[in-house]
Amino acid sequence: MSNLTAWERMEIVHNKNRPTVNDYIPAMFTRFMEFHGDRYFGDDAAIIGGIGYLSETPVTVIAQVKGRNLEENKRSNFSMPHPEGYRKALRLAKQAEKFRRPVICLVDTPGAYCGIEAEKRGQGEAIARNLYEFMTLKTPIISIILGEGGSGGALALAVCDELAMLENALYSAISPRGAASILWKDSSKEREACEILKITAEDLTSFGVCDKIIKEPEGGAHNAPEQTADSIYEYLVDAVSRYKSVEITKLLNDRYTKFRKIGMFTE
C-alpha cells in the first residue's frame, strides 16, 4: 500500500485521464445493455444502469458517470445526479430483486446535484428512499467507490452488503472545500481539511465503513486502466460468488448490522 496523503490521492482521483465507468463497464461486463429512465420524470445521464454478465452471472449494474472530456461531462452533469437518476437506480435495483440478480453499484460523484430543479423534484426524498429501500433489497448489493464518494449523493448507491474502494478513492460526508469554508471561512484551505476529515480508503477501513481496498497500479489507475479493470473484475467475481449463496434473511440481517453498528458514543 502506497503511503500517500489524502490530498495526494485527491489529485490522483482528479487526474483527467483517470478511467471512468465508460472504460470499466465494457472491460468488466459482457453484453451490457443500458436501460433508461425513472418512469416518472426522465432519464438522468449522470447515472447509467443496465444488465449484463459478470463472467457467467447475470447482474444489474448501476454506475455514476464521470465524463472523460467536457462534452461527456456536460452530458453527465459532471456525475452529479438529479433525483430522477436516483429513482432510476431504485427502479433497476427493484427489477434486479425481482429477477434475483446481484446489484453492482459503481460510485463516482462529487455529490448529488444542488439546483432548483433538483430541489423541486425532491433530491432529499430521492436519496432517503434509496437508503430505505436498498437496506432490505432481497438480492446481494456490492458497491465500489471508484474515485470520489461525495456525501449523500454517493451513499444513495452505497447501502450494500460489501463496500470496496479503489486504493486512491475518497469517501466523505462533506467536501474538503466545503469543510474548509465552514472551519476557517476559507475554501482554499482544502488541503488541510482533506487530512482532518479522514476520507481515504485506509481511514474508512479503520472505521469499519470500507470492507475491501482494491489496489491501483503505481501512481494511480490512469497509469494502467486495463490492469485496474482486471483488479476490480477479480474482486467482483469473488464478492458476487460469496454473496450469491447467502440465505436472504441472513443477508439482510448482516446488511442491517453493518450500518447499525457504526457510531461512537458513551452512555
Added chain:
Amino acid sequence: MASIEDLFKVVKSRFTDDSHSAPASKDVSIPQDLLFKCPRCGGVVYNEEFVRAMKVCPKCNYHARLTWQERLELTADTGSFKEFDAEMRSLNPIGFPRYEDKIAKMQEACDTREAIVTGECTIRGYRCVIGIMDSHFMMASMGSVVGEKITRAFEYAAEKGLPVVMFASSGGARMQEGIISLMQMAKTSGAVKLHSDKGGLYIAVMTDPTTGGVTASFASLGDIVIAEPKVLIGFAGRRVIQDTIRQRLPDDFQSAEFQQDCGFVDMIVERGMMRKRLSNILKLHGFPKETTAR
C-alpha cells in the same frame, strides 16, 4: 447607550444564526429578551407577545425554532414523558480538533447532552415514541448520538408496536464526525424501514430548519409528513445552490409551502393545532386512548 438596532441584533442572533453557536450568551447586559425580530418578514414584536403566541411570528406566521423543552411542553401530556438514553454522549470518532470542547460548551448552553431527545409519552392520551431535535445544539447536526438514539427509538417502537412521532430540525450531517455522520443516514433509514415493515406508523414533523442529510434520510420517510408553516425544508443549502446556478432564488424557495406544492409534504399544520392533529392521526390508526388529556 445601545441603539434600538443593536437590540435587534442581539435578538436576531438568537434566531437566525445558522452557525454552530450557542443561543445568545449570558454575559450580554442589555435586555435581550425585549423584542423579537422575525428572520422571515423582518417584523418586530415584543418578545412577550411572541412567546405567548408559541413563538410564531404574529405578522407572517413563521414558526420559529423551539428548544426541545418547549417542544415537549407543547406536544406531550404533562408528566407522561419518559426519556430514553439520557446519558448518551458523543465521543470523537475521527479525532476532530477541539470537538470535545465544542460538545462540552453546547451541553452547558443547552441543558442537554445532545442534539436530540427521545423517549416515550402520550399525546392527548395516545401513546407514542417521540423524538425532538433541538437546533440550538450544534444546529442539530446528525452524529453518532443522534443516529443511535433515533435508531433505538424506532427499534423500540417496532418491538412494542408503537407509533413514532419525530420532530426533525437539522443543519445536516455533523462534519466533526466525518464519514461516521454520513453512515447515520443509512442507519436511521434502515431503522425506519424495520419499523415500517412491522406495520409501524411514523409521523415525521419537519420544523425549522430541516435540511441536508436529515432531509435525505429519516425526515423524508414518514408515512405522513407534516411541516410547520414557513419553515425551511430542503436538501442543499440556499447559498450552495445560489453559487452553483449564479442567480437569486425566490424568497419562498424551500419553504414548507414550496415543499407541499412540490409534493413532499402531506400537510402544513399550525403549532397551536399540532397536538390535536397528531392525536387525531394516532386515533384514526386504531391506537387506544390511555389517559385523559391534560
